Amino acid sequence: MGEFSEKLKANLLGSIRAKETMMESPEQLAAFDRATALVVNAYKKGGRIFIAGNGGSAADAQHLAAEFVAKLARPRAPLPAEALTTCTSTLTAIGNDFGFDELFARQVVGKMSEDDVFMGITTSGQSRNIVRALEECRRLNIPSIVLSGRDGGVVKDMANVCVIAPGVVTSEIQEVHQVLYHTLCACVEDALFPA
Numbered sequence: 001m002g003e004f005s006e007k008l009k010a011n012l013l014g015s016i017r018a019k020e021t022m023m024e025s026p027e028q029l030a031a032f033d034r035a036t037a038l039v040v041n042a043y044k045k046g047g048r049i050f051i052a053g054n055g056g057s058a059a060d061a062q063h064l065a066a067e068f069v070a071k072l073a074r075p076r077a078p079l080p081a082e083a084l085t086t087c088t089s090t091l092t093a094i095g096n097d098f099g100f101d102e103l104f105a106r107q108v109v110g111k112m113s114e115d116d117v118f119m120g121i122t123t124s125g126q127s128r129n130i131v132r133a134l135e136e137c138r139r140l141n142i143p144s145i146v147l148s149g150r151d152g153g154v155v156k157d158m159a160n161v162c163v164i165a166p167g168v169v170t171s172e173i174q175e176v177h178q179v180l181y182h183t184l185c186a187c188v189e190d191a192l193f194p195a
Helices: 003-023 026-044 056-069 088-098 105-111 128-140 170-192
Strands: 049-053 081-083 117-121 144-149 161-165
Touching (some): 003 026, 003 170, 026 049, 026 144, 026 161, 026 170, 049 056, 049 105, 049 128, 056 081, 056 117, 056 170, 088 105, 105 128, 117 128, 128 144, 161 170
Parallel strands (some): 049 081, 049 117, 117 144, 144 161
């Protein structure tokens, strides 16, 4: 085997171990159940899900929003979802006028109601703009979910539900996050659109 494929094998093993750790954590599995129930209940009340993250987690926010609006596994009616990471005019206006920390908080205040759910995605659990969004969710009584990593960070005690992905490095945490949000979407589809 070449040196590059050895690195691939090491990364695959790290990803597998992180997913096995998640699978064997009753606490995190219960948190996932609670997070999914929040989203299902919001949709049943006519609410929406708004998702935010930075960097790779911003891409994950867009990915999940697309799965809800389009579909994941089978044809069904669209579910309203929005990634708060996509409008460059909004992001640059808020960043310029109020600072980077306010990117998502300002959108939470302007777009969301108690019937909606905010989902933050942060591998560190320390992202200031996610923290600020969660502060606004608390103030406005908007349900919130965070997908975090490592020890959960400061956000673990701020959201209604925090699901903490195990992993040593950012890529492993993000790979678990992807399984989490794909599964969340599949569970919501099953709950709202039974076969």
